[in-house]
Amino acid sequence: MAxxxxxxxxxxxxxxxxxxxxxxxxxxxxxxxxxWLGLFFLFPLLIVVYxxxxxxxxxxxxxxxxxxxxxxxxxxxxxxxxxxRSLWLAVATTLITILLAYPFAYALARTxxxxxxxxxxxxxxxxxxxxxIRTYAWxxxxxxxxLLNTALMSLGVIEYPLSLLYTPGxxxxxxxxxxxxxxILPIYVAIERLEPSLLEASADLGxxxxxxxxxxxxxxxxxGIAAGVLLVFVPALGMFVIPDLMGGAKVSLxxxxxxxxxxxxxxxxxxxxxxxxxxxxxxxxxxxxKRFFKMEGVF
Amino acid sequence: xxxxxxxxxxxxxAYMALIFLFLYLxxxxxxxxxxxxxxxxxxxTGFTLDWYRELFDDFAIWAATSxxxxxxxxxxxxxxxxxxxxxFALHRYSFRGKGAFEAFLQLPIVIxxxxxxxxxxxxxxxxxxxxxxxxxxxxHIAFNISFVTVVVRARLYSFDFTLEEAAMDLGANxxxxxxxxxxxxxxxxxxxxxxxxxxxxxxxxxxxxFTAGAGSTTLPMQVYSMMRFGVTPKVNAxxxxxxxxxxxxxxxxxxxxxGRNGKxxxxxx
Numbered sequence: 001m002a003x004x005x006x007x008x009x010x011x012x013x014x015x016x017x018x019x020x021x022x023x024x025x026x027x028x029x030x031x032x033x034x035x036w037l038g039l040f041f042l043f044p045l046l047i048v049v050y051x052x053x054x055x056x057x058x059x060x061x062x063x064x065x066x067x068x069x070x071x072x073x074x075x076x077x078x079x080x081x082x083x084x085r086s087l088w089l090a091v092a093t094t095l096i097t098i099l100l101a102y103p104f105a106y107a108l109a110r111t112x113x114x115x116x117x118x119x120x121x122x123x124x125x126x127x128x129x130x131x132x133i134r135t136y137a138w139x140x141x142x143x144x145x146x147l148l149n150t151a152l153m154s155l156g157v158i159e160y161p162l163s164l165l166y167t168p169g170x171x172x173x174x175x176x177x178x179x180x181x182x183x184i185l186p187i188y189v190a191i192e193r194l195e196p197s198l199l200e201a202s203a204d205l206g207x208x209x210x211x212x213x214x215x216x217x218x219x220x221x222x223x224g225i226a227a228g229v230l231l232v233f234v235p236a237l238g239m240f241v242i243p244d245l246m247g248g249a250k251v252s253l254x255x256x257x258x259x260x261x262x263x264x265x266x267x268x269x270x271x272x273x274x275x276x277x278x279x280x281x282x283x284x285x286x287x288x289x290k291r292f293f294k295m296e297g298v299f
Numbered sequence: 300x301x302x303x304x305x306x307x308x309x310x311x312x313a314y315m316a317l318i319f320l321f322l323y324l325x326x327x328x329x330x331x332x333x334x335x336x337x338x339x340x341x342x343x344t345g346f347t348l349d350w351y352r353e354l355f356d357d358f359a360i361w362a363a364t365s366x367x368x369x370x371x372x373x374x375x376x377x378x379x380x381x382x383x384x385x386x387f388a389l390h391r392y393s394f395r396g397k398g399a400f401e402a403f404l405q406l407p408i409v410i411x412x413x414x415x416x417x418x419x420x421x422x423x424x425x426x427x428x429x430x431x432x433x434x435x436x437x438x439h440i441a442f443n444i445s446f447v448t449v450v451v452r453a454r455l456y457s458f459d460f461t462l463e464e465a466a467m468d469l470g471a472n473x474x475x476x477x478x479x480x481x482x483x484x485x486x487x488x489x490x491x492x493x494x495x496x497x498x499x500x501x502x503x504x505x506x507x508x509f510t511a512g513a514g515s516t517t518l519p520m521q522v523y524s525m526m527r528f529g530v531t532p533k534v535n536a537x538x539x540x541x542x543x544x545x546x547x548x549x550x551x552x553x554x555x556x557x558g559r560n561g562k563x564x565x566x567x568x
Contacts, residue, residue: 275414
């Protein structure tokens with residue numbers, strides 16, 4: 001398999017060497033993608049960057065005068081708290097999903113073959129299920145006259161319904177629930193690829209199980225964790241649906257701030273500044289991350 | 300030793316069961332309540348299909364479903380064509396600025412969806428384009444191009460380009476070679492790209508939320524506005540139906556993948 005792969009790649013290399021002067025053809029094939037992404041992706045982003053640095057008229061229009069006031073406003077304690085909350089919730093979500101997913105993925109990878117496909121399918125289904133529906137499922141359980149409160153009251157544990165929904169805890173629960181499948185799959189793939197003979201070798205050479213885990217298993221499966229972190233941390237940072245549905249107005253994150261500035265308060269300049277900061281956090285984070293893990297090709 | 304092993308196995312099984320319970324219990328509750336006769340309470344008062352009947356009579360949901368399908372199919376077709384062309388160019392040719400373009404191509408995947416949503420909204424307002432289904436479709440094509448390119452390109456690694464040369468040596472022209480050799484061989488990769496694009500489009504709420512006009516609600520937008528209104532058995536019923544479709548598709552996809560692997564194993568050995 002590997003040799004065939006190598007040969008194909010060499011073949012491709014050979015073809016491309018011969019046809020190097022046909023770079024023009026490559027650009028013709030890429031032209032629709034250039035145009036579409038240039039016009040409907042890059043240009044809109046540049047508009048947002050532009051708005052974030054321009055002064056706002058009382059009517060909400062941008063006038064081409066450079067200002068940093070929208071960025072300065074993000075340091076206002078009211079908004080700084082939202083940024084800080086987004087950051088720690090995203091970090092907490094990432095750490096909790098790693099802790100929950102790793103042992104699960106490990107056990108899944110070691111499951112006897114006849115069960116494995118079924119269990120794998122069961123792990124993949126939530127991955128494909130709409131975020132809105134998965135968030136709503138928790139609303140059904142946590143709302144004031146929901147399943148949990150009704151059960152606790154009928155058991156006599158509590159007299160009045162607890163306000164479980166619209167709290168930071170509910171948002172964290174929603175985030176962990178929403179993103180757990182995104183952490184399980186890449187870690188599972190990494191553990192599945194792990195060569196069992198390496199673990200046997202480690203044991204034969206006298207390592208205790210925990211030593212083997214820390215010094216062989218964990219380093220070799222780190223790329224899986226790294227890929228999972230990308231799939232969880234980045235979208236959790238910009239998450240808008242879960243805090244909106246499970247946090248209400250009380251627990252808003254950067255995503256809710258941006259949405260509110262664009263659709264509610266209609267201060268596009270300030271909303272743009274928040275968008276640029278979010279984008280910068282993601283891109284700088286990814287760069288550092290790639291350097292740290294020396295990853296290539298994963299986004 | 301064996302006692303300890305089996306102990307570990309039991310612990311591992313119990314832990315897996317707990318995680319599956321965490322993943323599926325909320326969904327199970329959601330599905331169960333779609334059949335509960337009581338509209339307001341969490342107490343079970345009897346089995347009913349009323350909420351499903353109400354759902355089928357709801358014109359807005361049918362309209363939203365058809366909007367989603369139109370946007371999904373159109374955006375998947377266009378982005379599959381554009382993305383496949385780009386994947387070909389990136390796989391086959393080396394040219395100046397290739398690395399920069401590849402990095403650029405990954406941006407729509409990593410940029411938070413909400414930023415892409417507000418940016419497109421700002422763009423449409425600036426060029427004074429009225430919002431409608433076309434604006435959602437344009438936006439979905441934009442983010443789908445990147446995903447299709449990545450998926451198709453991954454499949455191109457196993458494509459043997461010497462077959463093209465052989466066809467041309469035997470007298471086929473460029474078009475004949477493409478349609479009779481290249482396309483049939485890369486078809487599974489292109490189909491995978493199309494399915495990913497279709498799924499992402501049908502699933503998208505955030506970008507549609509910012510780029511759809513008043514009369515062009517997609518299904519996820521409809522679901523969201525019903526959920527914001529509160530927990531009702533009708534939303535449970537709608538969610539259950541969507542889940543059913545997703546589970547069926549996932550199971551069929553898994554079945555196809557397994558079937559194909561089963562066939563390939565003896566060939567390789």
